[in-house]
Amino acid sequence: MTTATQEAPIRDRIQVPAHPAWPALNDAAKTELKERIKRLLVEQHAVLVAHYYVDGDLQALAEETGGYVADSLEMARFGAESDAQTLVVCGVRFMGETAKILNPEKRVLMPTLEATCSLDEGCPADAFSAFCDAHPDHSVVVYANTSAEVKARSDWVVTSSIALPIVKHLHERGEKILWAPDKHLGRYVQRQTGAEMLLWDSACVVHEEFKGFALERLRRLHPDAAILVHPESPDEIVDQADVVGSTTQLIKAVCELPNREFIVATDEGIFWKMHQLAPDKRLIAAPTAGEGATCESCAHCPWMAMNALQNLEQVLQRGDQEIQIDEAIRQRAVIPIQRMLEFAREHGIGQTRGIR
Known part of the structure; x- marks a missing residue:
């Protein structure tokens, strides 16, 4: 097992934003804001999809309005199966991009397009593509926390819930793995499966x-x-x-x-x-x-924290934070994502609709 580059802390290699300071809302103001958002969702024929890491008010609102709260695998699956013509993704940018890759005919909005991810930031598409070119005998497996361009260069896309069975499957077929971008998840998968893996050097700041x-x-x-x-x-x-x-x-x-x-x-x-x-x-x-060592609230992604009720209302009013993906890139990126979803269906992995 080899890591691609020197292992400096990820915070030393990318620009990490400060946690946004949203104005505090009293109960009455919050209730009024949520009611306005609910009306806008109906008017826009939109459904709200939220990740487990965003603010609890957004998770609650998604469930109250017929949307969905899930991990990234189930967010992707729900978006593909939903009848809504507008998907509003509360999470980070790669989640919105994945929704758009799977649903090119739908409008995909996010409260802000600035909500990226340290794993995505730490794996630029041009450098990663060159790394892949240098190791053509490896199957390229990328974590979902990557850009559409990186996904388009991959053979498989995985989430943390499905990484182990997919890499185990590839290892049993005798394939060598080029893994990106999370080196810690990559090491864990390698230890569990025994697969021969070449790891990109990036990590989650949280x-x-x-x-x-x-x-x-x-x-x-x-x-x-x-x-x-x-x-x-x-x-x-x-x-x-x-x-x-x-x-x-x-x-x-x-x-x-x-x-x-x-x-x-x-x-x-x-x-x-x-x-x-x-x-x-x-x-x-x-x-x-x-x-x-006795803290009770230590770890929160600053990009996830960019999602709030206030900018959710704004994007539904303006529609200006829409995910756009080049069609040629989308057509390549959808292949490894669909491969993951098909593997999940065949092996009964996922399907968390009962978690409520």
Whole structure:
């Protein structure tokens, strides 16, 4: 297993925005705003699709209006199956692009097109294409957290919920894997499958911040807590986990495990759905710094935080934050995404519609 470049922290290699400071809304103002958005969704024949990491108000609104809250695999599937002619994607840009790739005839809006992703930013299409050209004997598997251009250069697109079975399948066929962009997820997949993998060097700014020694300290304070870890986390975090999995798999663990406490190493946005489904469980955020070993709200993606009720209303009024993809790129990018969805159907992977 080889990593493509030197492994400097991702925050040193890309520009990470500050968390946006949205004006606080009292209950009455928030209710009025949500009612206006609901009317606009009806008028626009639009459906709201939200990721587990965005603000809880957006997740609640999606469910209240017949939309959907899910991980990136199920967001893609829902968008493809929806009858709505306008999809409003609350998440980060690659999610909106995936919706557009699968639904070229539909209008895809986002509260802001500036909500990108450190994994996407850390894998520019031209450099990645050159890397692929240098290793033509490898099957190219890219994580969903990439641009349409990178997906168009791939053989397979995967999400964290389906990466293991797809790479295992390719390994059993004797294929060598070129993996991008998340090196931590790539290492986890390689360790689990034994596949020969060449890793691109990028990471998630949220998950890379978790600290192993601080998690150990927090575990001593909560010895009966189960440790839930997203596989984008470093090895020192994954090695302490009771459950390693995608957002959906971690939510299921909170619902199904007998533990009363859970230390959760992923974006804090996931707590909204966990609290909704398991209100009697105590959730503790894994620490992102040594002195934060007792913190309860440490990790949140600054790009996910760009989604808010305020700019959701604005985009429905103006329609100016629309995803556009070059058709030639879209036609190439849809092939590996459809390959993933077909694999999921054949192997019964996903289908989280029961998570409510």
